[in-house]
Every structure is written in C-alpha cells, then in structure tokens.
Amino acid sequence: MTISPTSSPKARLHRSELAVPAIRPELFPKAAAGAADAVFLDLEDSVPEAEKDRARANAVAAVRDLDWGRKILAVRVNGLDTPHFYKDLIALLAVGGDRLDIIMVPKIGDPREPFAVDLLASQIEANANRARRVGLGLVIETAKGLANVEAIATASPRTESLHLGVADLAASLGMRTTAIGGLNPDYATTAGLLDPWHFALARVITAARAAGLRPIDGPYGDFRDMEGLEAATRRARALGAEGKMAIHPGQVATLNAAFQPGEAEIAQARRVLAAMEAGRKEGRAAVALDGRLLDIASIRQAEAMVAKAERI
Structure with a gap:
C-alpha cells in the first residue's frame, strides 16, 4: 500500500478519534471505512489481562493488512509499568509494516518516559528497516502527568499529540465521580454547573500548542447523550482543542461537525x-x-x- 507523504505530520486532520478494542477484530473493517479522522486500536484498558497476546496479534494484522485510507492510524499500547509494553512496541514496529502512524502511550507521568519510548522505537525501526518513523501520542491521565505536562510535551521530537484521559485522571485526582467526562452536579455555584475538566484540559491544550502538538480532548462516556456530547465538544473547541476521542461510532459525526470550520x-x-x-x-x-x-x-x-x- 502506498502511503501519501505529508509535509507536516503534526498538522494532520484530527477532529475525531475513535477507540476500537483490539480484542474485537470484527469491528476493524467498520472503523476503517467509517468517518472518524483517526482510529486507535486499543491494547490497554479494554483488553482483559488474559487476552493481551491475542489482542496484540489482532492489531498487528489489522495494521498490516487492512486498508485504512487516509486516516490517522494509531495503536494504544499498554503502559510502561506493565510486562506488555515492550512486546507491544516490538510487534507493531518490527512486523506490523509501515502503515502505523502513531503509538499512543497511556499514563505518561514523567518526561523521561517518552524519551525512553523514543529510544526503544528508534532501535526497533533501525533493525526492521522501517520506511518511516512512527509518531507518539501521549495520554495525560494522572496527577503526575498533569503536573509535568509541559516537560512531557517537549521530551521527544516524535510526539505529535497530547490526549486527555479523563477516567483515569479522575481516579488519580480523587474526583468524586464515576462518569467519563461531562459535568458533575456537585461542581456548581448558584449560577449553575461548572466544568470540572476545565483546568486539566486548558493545561493540556496550552502545553500542546506551546510545543506545536495537537491537543485532543478525552471521551464523553454516555454515548446515548448526544446533547451532552455536543456541549462538551463545544467547550473543548472553545478552549482550543483540535479534536476529541469517541468511544462509539455514533459520536463521530457530532465531533467532525463541531471541530470543522463553518x-x-x-x-x-x-x-x-x-x-x-x-x-x-x-x-x-x-x-x-x-x-x-x-x-x-x-x-x-x-x-x-x-x-x-x-x-x-
């Protein structure tokens, strides 16, 4: 498959980013043919521990064999603190072919971590004679990561995007919520509800823009609530986000429309x-x-x- 060159990978179209569990290969063709600007095959949170090896094999085959068109194609690997990360990276870069655009790395907390990923990726690519360098998408979803986000954003020249991971960030910060994104009725004034994600998103966006990266907002968990999704998307757009994650294909059209200039x-x-x-x-x-x-x-x-x- 011929890959069209791009003058600046960091300027890719990235309004919507659809998450697809790598344990569900029957969903891959639909995602490849869908309207999302970006798709990431997930090896992390959506995959049970016993299924990690099978999910990895599914992702490698999908990257290598499916036609993903002009989409940004990413795989979210397991974290650096797991026994799966190095196997994910080696498999994807050594035998997955050249189509993969981005390795998404979850729970980045320290600028030394993307530097380490860059170093290992460089060694694998050199040994595999990979035709082009893979980019990095770093997920900020811990208190430590948010505190260090400015240094993280500039730690590797491979980095293309910063992504806000709202569910894990809520747990890391001790926020009193079980929802994924959206408003919290407890976080309000007499004038109305406030946005509990404003500070985190604004900080990620500022760090990303300062480093020349794409800032991507986290997902909105209630995929049946299109009104809430649209409102959350408008808030992210107003702050300067380039796009937003989607956990369901039904959310993609709303994201594309919201982040598209009229x-x-x-x-x-x-x-x-x-x-x-x-x-x-x-x-x-x-x-x-x-x-x-x-x-x-x-x-x-x-x-x-x-x-x-x-x-x-």
Missing part, C-alpha cells in the same frame, strides 16, 4: 487574508475590516482555519 467562518478567514495582503502591498502592518483592526495575529488565525478547511 462555511461562513472560512469565507471570513479568506477575507481577512485578502485584506491583510492588500495592506501589506501598501506597506501597512495592520488594516481595518468591518470596523475591526486586523494585524499579524489575525493572519495566523485565518491561515490556520483555511489550512484546516483544506485538509478536510
């Missing part, structure tokens, strides 16, 4: 670029459009929106 937004971005280009030719660094001042920051925002629209 036609009016794209048209306005193009107007901004045209106005700034006209100002540049006249020797001006700032211009007015529709009664609002535009400057170099306006160009960056408009260029980012147009580039995303073109990737879509």
Whole structure:
C-alpha cells in the first residue's frame, strides 16, 4: 500500500478519534471505512489481562493488512509499568509494516518516559528497516502527568499529540465521580454547573500548542447523550482543542461537525487574508475590516482555519 507523504505530520486532520478494542477484530473493517479522522486500536484498558497476546496479534494484522485510507492510524499500547509494553512496541514496529502512524502511550507521568519510548522505537525501526518513523501520542491521565505536562510535551521530537484521559485522571485526582467526562452536579455555584475538566484540559491544550502538538480532548462516556456530547465538544473547541476521542461510532459525526470550520467562518478567514495582503502591498502592518483592526495575529488565525478547511 502506498502511503501519501505529508509535509507536516503534526498538522494532520484530527477532529475525531475513535477507540476500537483490539480484542474485537470484527469491528476493524467498520472503523476503517467509517468517518472518524483517526482510529486507535486499543491494547490497554479494554483488553482483559488474559487476552493481551491475542489482542496484540489482532492489531498487528489489522495494521498490516487492512486498508485504512487516509486516516490517522494509531495503536494504544499498554503502559510502561506493565510486562506488555515492550512486546507491544516490538510487534507493531518490527512486523506490523509501515502503515502505523502513531503509538499512543497511556499514563505518561514523567518526561523521561517518552524519551525512553523514543529510544526503544528508534532501535526497533533501525533493525526492521522501517520506511518511516512512527509518531507518539501521549495520554495525560494522572496527577503526575498533569503536573509535568509541559516537560512531557517537549521530551521527544516524535510526539505529535497530547490526549486527555479523563477516567483515569479522575481516579488519580480523587474526583468524586464515576462518569467519563461531562459535568458533575456537585461542581456548581448558584449560577449553575461548572466544568470540572476545565483546568486539566486548558493545561493540556496550552502545553500542546506551546510545543506545536495537537491537543485532543478525552471521551464523553454516555454515548446515548448526544446533547451532552455536543456541549462538551463545544467547550473543548472553545478552549482550543483540535479534536476529541469517541468511544462509539455514533459520536463521530457530532465531533467532525463541531471541530470543522463553518462555511461562513472560512469565507471570513479568506477575507481577512485578502485584506491583510492588500495592506501589506501598501506597506501597512495592520488594516481595518468591518470596523475591526486586523494585524499579524489575525493572519495566523485565518491561515490556520483555511489550512484546516483544506485538509478536510
């Protein structure tokens, strides 16, 4: 299978990221043909301990043999603190072929951990003559990881994305909830509910953007609650998230629509670029459009929106 080169892997389209248990190979073709921008085959939380070897073999075969089109294809391996991590990495990179885009590493807590993954991956790729370097997606889902997220974000040049893992983070922080994402009726003021994930998500997004990475929000666990999913997605988008994890295929369309610039937004971005280009030719660094001042920051925002629209 020929893989289209990309000038900047960190600029991949990543509105929706569908989780698929690697123990369920009958789901793989549907995920490959579905609308999600990214799919990750999960070897970690969704796989019972006794099934780890079988799930790994399923993932390797799927990466090597299925046509995943232009999707971001990832595998979430088991954590570095398990006896499965090194076997996952060796199998995927040594015999899984070149199609795999990203290794997602869970429960990253220390910047030395992605450095160690990078080192081992480099050795495996060199010995396997792998045609291209795999990227890393680091899942921030512990108190330690959140406290160290800025250093983690810059620990390896392989890293493409930071992902917020809300369920494990809630447990690590001792949050009084059993839900996966969403609001908590206890976290409120007289004015209404607050978002208990605001601080964690804002910090992950800031660390990711500062390092040039894609920030991906965690999943919304109640896949029947589309209204709650849409509201959570709007909050993540407002803070600057690039996309959001999905635990069910039925959530993908909502995520794609929410993280996709609208036609009016794209048209306005193009107007901004045209106005700034006209100002540049006249020797001006700032211009007015529709009664609002535009400057170099306006160009960056408009260029980012147009580039995303073109990737879509």
